[in-house]
Amino acid sequence: MTNIVLIYADSRDPLIPLLTSIEGLKLLHVDQISRSLKREQWPGLYRCAMDLSEYRFHNSLIFNRVFGLENSEAMSLLKANRLHEGWLHHCIDQITKPAAKRVHDIGQRGVSRTLLPLNIQWYLLAQALPEIRTPAFALGFNGAMPDLSALHPPILKSIWSFSAWKNETYMTELESRWNRFFVEAPMGLPVIVSFAGDKYQLHFPKGITEVSLEAIQQLVTTCRCEFKTDIGEIITFVKGDELTFCAYSPYVGFSASSPEFQDALIAYCKTTTSLCDAAQLAYDSI
Amino acid sequence: MSGDFDSILDVLHGTPIAPDVTNSLLQAKLDDIYKVLVQALSVRNEVSQAAVDRFDRAPSATQLKLLASPEVWDTVGVLKSHHPPHDLNHAHLQQKVLLIVARLLIAEGGHTPDDTDLVLSQVGPVFVSPAGDVAMTHIHGNRWNRTQMAKIGQTIALDFDSPLAKQSNLTSVVFSLPCLEWTEGEKVLAGKKIERAIAYMDTAAPQLGLLVRNFVRRIFLRKSVDIHKDGRIVGEFAMSSEHLPRYPGTIGLSNPQVTDNTVVKIMESVLHESVHNFLACYETAHGHFMSSDRAYRPISPWSGNNIPNHSLSHAIFVYYACHHLFERCLALGVFEHGSEAEQAEARIGDFASGFLIGRNLSSLFALNHSLNEGLRSVIERMQKDVINCYAYNVYLQEMA
Numbered sequence: 001m002t003n004i005v006l007i008y009a010d011s012r013d014p015l016i017p018l019l020t021s022i023e024g025l026k027l028l029h030v031d032q033i034s035r036s037l038k039r040e041q042w043p044g045l046y047r048c049a050m051d052l053s054e055y056r057f058h059n060s061l062i063f064n065r066v067f068g069l070e071n072s073e074a075m076s077l078l079k080a081n082r083l084h085e086g087w088l089h090h091c092i093d094q095i096t097k098p099a100a101k102r103v104h105d106i107g108q109r110g111v112s113r114t115l116l117p118l119n120i121q122w123y124l125l126a127q128a129l130p131e132i133r134t135p136a137f138a139l140g141f142n143g144a145m146p147d148l149s150a151l152h153p154p155i156l157k158s159i160w161s162f163s164a165w166k167n168e169t170y171m172t173e174l175e176s177r178w179n180r181f182f183v184e185a186p187m188g189l190p191v192i193v194s195f196a197g198d199k200y201q202l203h204f205p206k207g208i209t210e211v212s213l214e215a216i217q218q219l220v221t222t223c224r225c226e227f228k229t230d231i232g233e234i235i236t237f238v239k240g241d242e243l244t245f246c247a248y249s250p251y252v253g254f255s256a257s258s259p260e261f262q263d264a265l266i267a268y269c270k271t272t273t274s275l276c277d278a279a280q281l282a283y284d285s286i
Numbered sequence: 287m288s289g290d291f292d293s294i295l296d297v298l299h300g301t302p303i304a305p306d307v308t309n310s311l312l313q314a315k316l317d318d319i320y321k322v323l324v325q326a327l328s329v330r331n332e333v334s335q336a337a338v339d340r341f342d343r344a345p346s347a348t349q350l351k352l353l354a355s356p357e358v359w360d361t362v363g364v365l366k367s368h369h370p371p372h373d374l375n376h377a378h379l380q381q382k383v384l385l386i387v388a389r390l391l392i393a394e395g396g397h398t399p400d401d402t403d404l405v406l407s408q409v410g411p412v413f414v415s416p417a418g419d420v421a422m423t424h425i426h427g428n429r430w431n432r433t434q435m436a437k438i439g440q441t442i443a444l445d446f447d448s449p450l451a452k453q454s455n456l457t458s459v460v461f462s463l464p465c466l467e468w469t470e471g472e473k474v475l476a477g478k479k480i481e482r483a484i485a486y487m488d489t490a491a492p493q494l495g496l497l498v499r500n501f502v503r504r505i506f507l508r509k510s511v512d513i514h515k516d517g518r519i520v521g522e523f524a525m526s527s528e529h530l531p532r533y534p535g536t537i538g539l540s541n542p543q544v545t546d547n548t549v550v551k552i553m554e555s556v557l558h559e560s561v562h563n564f565l566a567c568y569e570t571a572h573g574h575f576m577s578s579d580r581a582y583r584p585i586s587p588w589s590g591n592n593i594p595n596h597s598l599s600h601a602i603f604v605y606y607a608c609h610h611l612f613e614r615c616l617a618l619g620v621f622e623h624g625s626e627a628e629q630a631e632a633r634i635g636d637f638a639s640g641f642l643i644g645r646n647l648s649s650l651f652a653l654n655h656s657l658n659e660g661l662r663s664v665i666e667r668m669q670k671d672v673i674n675c676y677a678y679n680v681y682l683q684e685m686a
Contacts, residue, residue, distance in 0.1 A: 041631070042616045042617075042627075042631050042634075043616070043617070043675070045634075045635050045638070045676060046635075082632040082635065083635060084588075084635055084636045084639035085590075085639075086587060086639030086640065086642060086643065087635065087639055087642075089643075089644075090639070090642045090643075090644065093644045106644050107587075107643055107644060107645075108587070108590065109585065109590065110584070110585020110586075110587070110590060110592070111585065111587050111643045111644075111645075111650075113645075116585075117583075117585060117592055119581065119582050119583070119652075120582060120583075120584060120585075120652050123582045123652040124652075137581075139580065139581055139583070141580055141594075142457065159592060174591075179583075179592065
């Protein structure tokens with residue numbers, strides 16, 4: 001029977017209460033991993049010695065939800081051990097390698113393909129779907145103001161902000177003064193596409209609008225492939241026939257309360273574990 | 287993009303072909319500087335003709351010093367930006383080229399009274415030579431007193447006080463800092479620390495000490511902070527370093543005299559910027575690694591910042607070189623103090639972390655053209671080299 005493991009950092013992650021209803025789910029907080037990291041003398045660098053037997057990573061389904069280390073003691077432990085954050089993600093990569101399926105890509109922000117900045121997301125989508133529409137943008141460099149003449153209207157954004165498309169609510173000083181990122185405010189009404197596996201649901205926070213289901217399906221398939229993920233939300237804007245892809249987000253803050261999304265999540269777990277079980281049986285019979 | 291990217295690793299590892307590779311890159315750079323200089327002086331008036339003639343008559347060793355001079359580059363850069371050719375300002379700037387030639391000839395000893403008159407009227411009785419290696423003080427008539435400037439590694443001039451060293455430039459992480467006066471004691475301390483850093487490099491990875499010497503001829507030093515015994519801090523504390531494309535063959539370092547700017551940190555900074563200089567020479571000879579478009583910026587696995595693709599490509603080579611140096615230093619036990627080894631152990635983990643990201647580093651690029659296959663192959667090779675250092679380090683204990 002395929003094991004399901006949730007590795008997480010933020011206890012407020014809305015996916016957690018949805019997953020903990022699954023029987024036999026194992027939870028592993030990133031602090032447990034970081035506490036077990038010990039610095040060693042050269043030529044060693046770190047040692048991660050923890051009892052992993054209860055997790056049975058081999059052939060498991062892993063929900064790796066370590067997207068940042070805020071609200072965890074992991075970051076301070078890493079600093080105390082003089083370890084770059086990359087080492088923690090390297091450790092997670094190593095311990096989850098035997099898994100049958102990892103729901104998200106591994107790595108720190110910007111390295112994990114599940115958590116990429118906006119303009120890189122647009123770059124990858126445009127490579128895969130040349131006809132897709134993405135927001136026009138202008139990016140400054142070293143404090144210089146970029147040319148905003150092509151943006152109607154321009155809004156100052158953080159490259160990491162997936163949900164705010166009117167006025168940015170939070171930005172670091174580096175972002176607001178140094179490499180300023182301006183985006184053309186998307187036209188039309190927002191349509192949020194939440195998906196778990198190949199099942200998706202549409203949400204209309206500002207009013208219902210017509211949208212091409214074929215285009216949505218193509219977008220979900222492409223996002224799963226490009227961003228190495230099976231769960232998440234896609235933020236789009238629709239005006240008439242024009243659909244603008246704005247962001248993929250692994251955070252499910254908008255859709256977690258949706259019964260349809262919850263059902264899709266449970267169905268995804270069942271389907272995926274069944275496939276893993278079947279694959280393991282086939283392997284064992286060889 | 288021509289060129290064999292593997293030759294970059296040849297220089298970093300000091301293989302038998304490294305000297306030939308280095309010579310060809312340096313020659314290409316000098317040829318390029320000469321072309322730019324002649325082009326900048328292409329307006330045919332009396333001043334420009336005099337400058338070109340003077341240059342052509344100088345001994346070849348003197349010509350090389352001139353071409354490698356940051357002051358020449360500073361002036362040529364300004365020359366290039368001025369139009370039209372009959373602009374009086376242009377003639378004034380060409381005069382500056384003559385002035386630089388004159389200063390160099392005074393420092394070399396092959397000058398004329400006209401050179402002395404030109405320098406005295408335009409600069410004054412004291413100046414630093416364009417190579418930054420000699421300070422000249424006017425005595426009388428055509429006679430000057432020469433004082434050798436501080437050097438480290440036998441060839442690299444330390445420039446504390448020249449007009450270029452003291453410039454203010456808000457786009458520079460070194461030259462944007464406040465400029466405080468160095469004491470003689472601080473200059474000696476800074477020199478000793480940088481010398482020790484080079485010595486560690488020479489012991490652990492001599493080919494990297496050679497790289498530094500070949501691609502850095504002058505280090506600009508900026509003191510921006512005074513930390514008094516009573517705890518008062520005057521100025522701005524920063525430990526920054528910079529490679530300066532505007533002045534080929536130079537790097538900038540801030541506050542090496544400060545205790546927190548340790549020999550290990552200085553060693554890393556000097557190598558870091560030297561590798562940038564080396565790569566810049568490589569690109570002069572063979573073309574840029576990739577487009578310098580900055581619209582789509584990948585995230586550096588080292589800093590977490592979004593940086594241009596081109597900067598990421600350089601960063602991979604820089605951190606590979608730093609990792610190699612630190613690995614050699616630790617493996618050979620070169621450090622004299624335990625605290626230095628501890629610093630190096632902490633820092634090498636940072637270098638390594640970017641190579642252990644679980645996917646090919648080349649997949650991070652977001653380019654509007656295909657990645658050069660030679661570059662992709664070399665990046666993969668570097669990544670494998672670093673990963674192999676740690677394959678046996680990751681110890682995971684799965685208890686039955």
